[in-house]
Amino acid sequence: MTAPxxxxxxxxxxxxxxxxxxxxxxxxxxxxxxxxxxPVNYVLDGRxxxxxxxxxxxxxxxxxxxxxxxxxxxxxxxxxxxxxxLLGTATIITDVDTLVRVSDFHSRPWAPGHxxxxxxxxxxxxxxxxxxxxxx
Amino acid sequence: MTAPxxxxxxxxxxxxxxxxxxxxxxxxxxxxxxxxxxPVNYVLDGRxxxxxxxxxxxxxxxxxxxxxxxxxxxxxxxxxxxxxxLLGTATIITDVDTLVRVSDFHSRPWAPGHxxxxxxxxxxxxxxxxxxxxxx
Numbered sequence: 001m002t003a004p005x006x007x008x009x010x011x012x013x014x015x016x017x018x019x020x021x022x023x024x025x026x027x028x029x030x031x032x033x034x035x036x037x038x039p040v041n042y043v044l045d046g047r048x049x050x051x052x053x054x055x056x057x058x059x060x061x062x063x064x065x066x067x068x069x070x071x072x073x074x075x076x077x078x079x080x081x082x083x084x085x086l087l088g089t090a091t092i093i094t095d096v097d098t099l100v101r102v103s104d105f106h107s108r109p110w111a112p113g114h115x116x117x118x119x120x121x122x123x124x125x126x127x128x129x130x131x132x133x134x135x136x
Numbered sequence: 137m138t139a140p141x142x143x144x145x146x147x148x149x150x151x152x153x154x155x156x157x158x159x160x161x162x163x164x165x166x167x168x169x170x171x172x173x174x175p176v177n178y179v180l181d182g183r184x185x186x187x188x189x190x191x192x193x194x195x196x197x198x199x200x201x202x203x204x205x206x207x208x209x210x211x212x213x214x215x216x217x218x219x220x221x222l223l224g225t226a227t228i229i230t231d232v233d234t235l236v237r238v239s240d241f242h243s244r245p246w247a248p249g250h251x252x253x254x255x256x257x258x259x260x261x262x263x264x265x266x267x268x269x270x271x272x
Contacts, residue, residue: 024210028164028171035164035171035204039219039267068171074160083175131175 010128015084018128019044019071027051028068029090031061042069043102047123049086050093050102052116059117063092069121074131084128086121093118146264151220154264155180155207163187164204165226167197178205179238183259185222186229186238188252195253199228205257210267220264222257229254 010018019025028037038058040051049069053059067090074081093099102118146154155161164173174194176187185205189195203226210217229235238254 023212023215026162026173026206026208028173030166030171034202034223035166037162037164037173037204037206037221039208039210039217041215066170068173070162070173072162072175074175076159079159079177081175085173087170 007130007132010082010084010130012126015086015126015128016044016047018073018082018084019049019086022071022073025049025069025071027062028070029062029065031058042071045102045120047126048088049121049123051119051121053119059092059119062090062119065090066124067121072131080130080132082128082130084126086123087125087127088121088123090119090121093120143266143268146218146220146266148262151222151262151264152180152183154209154218154220155185155222158207158209161185161205161207163198164206165198165201167194178207181238181256183262184224185257185259187255187257189255195228195255198226198255201226202260203257208267216266216268218264218266220262222259223261223263224257224259226255226257229256 023041024039025042026037027040028035030036040053042049042051044050051059051069066087069086069088070083072081072083074083093102099118159177160175161178162173163176164171166172176189178185178187180186187205202223205222205224206219208217208219210219229238235254
């Protein structure tokens with residue numbers, strides 16, 4: 001007998017509530033036709049995820065693509081927790097008003113000419129699960 | 137001024153050492169032409185990652201594909217930590233000797249007819265970074 005791997009699906013409201021509790025998630029995209037993943041800071045803007053990409057060119061390469069964004073919190077001892085996955089199209093935020101507002105989220109002033117880029121992932125699909133994984 | 141997002145690349149030996157410290161990672165694959173990610177238990181078998189997929193059909197769909205496997209540990213307060221990404225081809229383990237050995241890793245007996253599947257990701261590329269993310 002094995003423990004169940006997945007306990008139950010989360011509602012969209014539950015997913016959004018959980019997304020507000022964590023500062024770091026993982027952006028999943030395709031790079032040179034291969035799966036790629038990187039941890040990033042984020043904040044929620046309504047149902048959208050806003051990611052700050054600093055001094056790096058990967059944000060431009062991701063723009064326009066359908067990406068996944070995953071956040072989880074899983075306890076290594078009890079092997080229980082949750083995982084939320086957002087699927088949507090990534091765009092680089094260029095509107096100045098939005099940039100100022102988004103920078104406020106990060107408690108930092110936004111300055112023109114700064115190398116930071118802000119990516120928006122417009123949530124097309126939002127799914128989540130409460131998990132119970134198997135002990136290793 | 138912003139803090140650096142990435143501090144330094146990790147060597148392969150460092151990556152493997154870090155992979156041995158965590159029980160849970162994230163499998164990144166393509167599902168219906170869309171990026172997909174799910175948390176899974178794993179163990180290392182040399183340089184390969186072995187994933188247990190219980191009572192689920194997704195393992196079969198992943199078999200034969202190039203996948204990414206990510207493990208990280210990032211402190212939400214200091215925004216520092218590490219991330220290791222393994223890129224390789226996933227195969228379902230069918231060899232009985234290997235299955236018995238792999239099941240030992242998980243401290244569980246493997247029984248014929250069990251619905252568990254074990255996936256091997258043969259590490260083609262192993263990269264890691266010590267991270268310093270931006271405060272949210």
